[in-house]
Amino acid sequence: MHYLYSFPILFSFASIVSSSNTTVDLSWHAPPSTQxxxxxxxxxxxxxxxxxxNSSKTPASLPYSTYNWCNMPHVRSSEYPKVNSSYILQYVHVIHRHHKRTPYAANTFPRESYAWECSDEGLYYGGATFTGANANTSASTYWSVFTSSSNPLAPQGFNGTCQFPQLTSGGLDDSHQHGKDVxxxxxxxxxxxxAKYDSRKIQFRVTNNVITSQVASNLIPGIYPLLDSKSVPLMIQPAxxxxxxxxxxxxxxxxxxxxxxxxxxxxxxxxHLTASSGLASALDAISGISSSATAWHQSWDHYxxxxxxxLCHSKPLPCNSTTGTCVTQTQANEVFRLGxxxxxxxxxxAGPQTLEYARRSYGIWVAELADHFRVAQNGNDSVIYRHDVAHDGSISRLLALLQIQEMVWPGMGSEVVFELYSKHNEWFVRILWGGQVLRSSSPTLGNEVDMVPLQNILAYFxxxxxxxxSLVPGLCNQS
Structure with a gap:
């Protein structure tokens, strides 16, 4: 197997032959051109x-599969593509982005023209001892954001009773519904x-960003509303x-x-930054963001x-309180297209470097997934269902590695599902994106990643x- 690593030269991936004599194409394949x-x-x-x-609810006039940034489509019984009954489902692994939230503080304007209130929810934080003769009961505590009349400092961005970021009540509701649909x-x-939650069969995992735990706390009772215990472990790795x-x-x-x-x-x-520089100047004049604020002008992420x-929370687009100039929907639409x-x-x-970047920066999670497949195939694990709550950067890297045909910015609640099936001692994998079979440009994964032999998936990963x-540490340490 031969790779070229020198930057900025593009990378050359050769086919390999696995131990099972499965020929696997590891090269990047261009996605079709789209709008x-x-x-x-x-x-x-x-x-x-x-x-x-502009809403977590996709209009009834549109198919459920429509891209909805506020609440992306995911598996639902009414749209779920069932497989032939000769296949037996053995293992499921779900990974999805957290649901809708307030903006990050770094993405707010120096002074926002209205407040953002979150007093309609409580985000709970606490700790409890499990064992010990002197173990005490713990209180169910939540954060209640406030500002003091004695504190002369104004917070950057929005006033109000929210943290930035935090899941909003709407995002918590979407998380609960996501669980019900799953x-x-x-x-x-x-x-x-x-029918009942069983920690030996089901695992939930989150990241070190607390918003993923906020999602999980509402997702889980959506799946299991009648928990025998209110305490459910969330798997988490060191930061x-x-x-x-x-x-x-x-x-x-x-x-x-x-x-x-x-x-x-x-x-x-x-x-694209040069072509949209006029829009950037117009928005800077409204928002108060300095033209020298590098982070705001290296990409369209912040705006x-x-x-x-x-818009996801039915709030008005911002205005400049001095000039009275407001961001228009036309300008917002251009920001969204640029993002x-x-x-x-x-x-x-961008080319082969996108696959190379994904395998280095997300290779460990993919290897963990592959190991879960192997253990399930060998019958050595009682866990049949894993559910990971992650971020847009998690889903983006994964979709890059899977070489999805139409790459978009993974919106709130974006979901990828891996299903492992058996049939007459043979094993197969199906991958769902947005509740439907994922379409890939990789010839190894197939135009539709639908009942691909497990050995092909494992050889590709x-x-x-x-x-x-095993390759990731060496790849990451290359100069």
């Missing part, structure tokens, strides 16, 4: 290609999940090596990303998060990241 990847469509468009940005498929429709977020250090992946993506001078990246969070274009470029259409992620 999302067409810069002319992005700059000259008016809407956002029918995508939804249970409706894997218990109600398929009879796969047990410095967390593979789910991902948070582990990979210097070569960071160097590669900075050579073609955000912050780079790569002409293919800066073209995208700020504006989309407002979608950026994610398409960063994780698929092992070829990219090594069994047990």
């Amino acid at each position: 999302v990847s067409d810069l002319k469509s992005v700059i000259n468009g008016t809407d956002v290609w029918g995508f939804v940005f 249970f409706g498929v894997y218990h109600g429709l398929l009879g796969f999940l047990p 410095s090596i967390d593979s789910l977020e991902p948070a582990y250090t990979c210097s070569s992946a960071s160097s590669l990303y900075s050579s073609y993506g955000v912050g780079s001078t790569n002409a293919n990246w800066t073209a 995208f998060d700020n504006l989309s969070a407002r 979608e274009y950026e994610y398409n470029f960063l994780y698929r259409s 092992d070829g990219l990241v090594g069994r047990g992620a």
